[in-house]
Amino acid sequence: MVETTTANPELLREQVSSLLIQPLEAASVVLAAGPRIFDTAEPLRIPKLISSSDPAWVGEGELIPEHDVDFDEVRLMPTNRKSVKTLIRFTNELLRQSVIGLDSVLKDRLVSDVARKLDTAFLVGDGADNTVTGIVNQPGVQKAVLDAAEPDSLLDALALASAAEVTPNRWFISGADFYSVRKLKDSSGKYILESDITQGTTYRLFGVPVTVTNKLPAGKAVLANMAEVAVARDTAPTVKILDQRYAEYDEQAIRVTARFDLGLLRPEGVVVLDAASAGA
Template identity: 25%
Template structure:
């Protein structure tokens, strides 16, 4: 089906998913390390248990004292992220699947970059966007590597332990490209040319290591996917318009998504940086 003004209204949710939603989720590192949750409402509410009920040893036939859990609630309102591609009329009128794929891929890459930029923002705050992982940094566990850079994997062992002590189990490490290269160049022994990380899967102590240019240089995050949710509202739109670019015989193709982040147990996440 050609992506033209006459057919824009006929683009089905399934086609939008194939052209925009799925490629965005596949291209976003944040979506890979978190658990994607699709919602149809304006807000996403997550009940949080801030204190467990108390249990105790009780004598046979003894009285069991009542104890209540303490609850709180995390409310996430997905924010709008949009991508716009300007393409030729000829491409817009091309009904071949490859033409539609080109348009969808470009929009998906742009939106995926914006999602990761918000998720890993150094201040945790993105104008008009959702609060990223740094917004809960004060509640995260902290691990360090040497000031001169990662020279071994002690930082990873420390991060795994810190998360486990908080009831977590790290699913991923994520860092910036330069730090990932430094880690990859760690040798198995002094004087050896054999890299310590010899597997092609790029994992650290059995935990996959992902790379994003959106991560602040020198920072490594340890993430338990159970406690990081990527909230996607199901009103993603793909729209085509010729009027704005009439004079140049071009077509605007716009995609909009609404995305938010929920960090339900920050204490099980770990931020790893160079020691002071």
């Protein structure tokens, strides 16, 4: 018998990937910035070194000194981690009469809704009630002062990263602060925020790409090496067509569920800038 979505309202994994996961990686500013993504449906433990050995110069035939190293781990996707879920209802009349393909419209809506929710959690989530703890609230991150009218505050953040032997590859800045920084000029009258014509409408600040997002409040920014940011993604997100639940209304619905988590492999690889720190 031919398998159809009527007989199997739970979409196949390949369909879910093309409908939700792949577009989501492009729509989410955090996922698009290149964190390390781990696909897992179970609790994930990522080992990391917190101390290293001290290699020595050793001559021929001499004893090689032993060294102890300490390990720690980043724990992601606990069993009680909540999921991102959404449900969209639509009438059968709309399905039949749509001039533009309804499936395309719903796909864009689903991706947009989930991306907004995830980016808020990834950046500023407080971890309450078994939700995701965002980058700015992760323990161990470096702290700096943000002064959107003073370029030196941005250079100070880069200096912190350099002192920790971190090569940052992404700024996250709120829209309000971005345009304040956009006005800054160097001593020769040149804007310090450079447009990168090789990457479309993108900008670089002191050589580091800039992502503008309204998920960060004004007065808050992040400088990060995204290779130090780990995102756990449940391997089994679901997109289910509910064709009977709202039958008495002659409606259908699409339900989406997905689980994500975030942690830092090396917290000092992230610098959180805060304007409130200026008066502290």
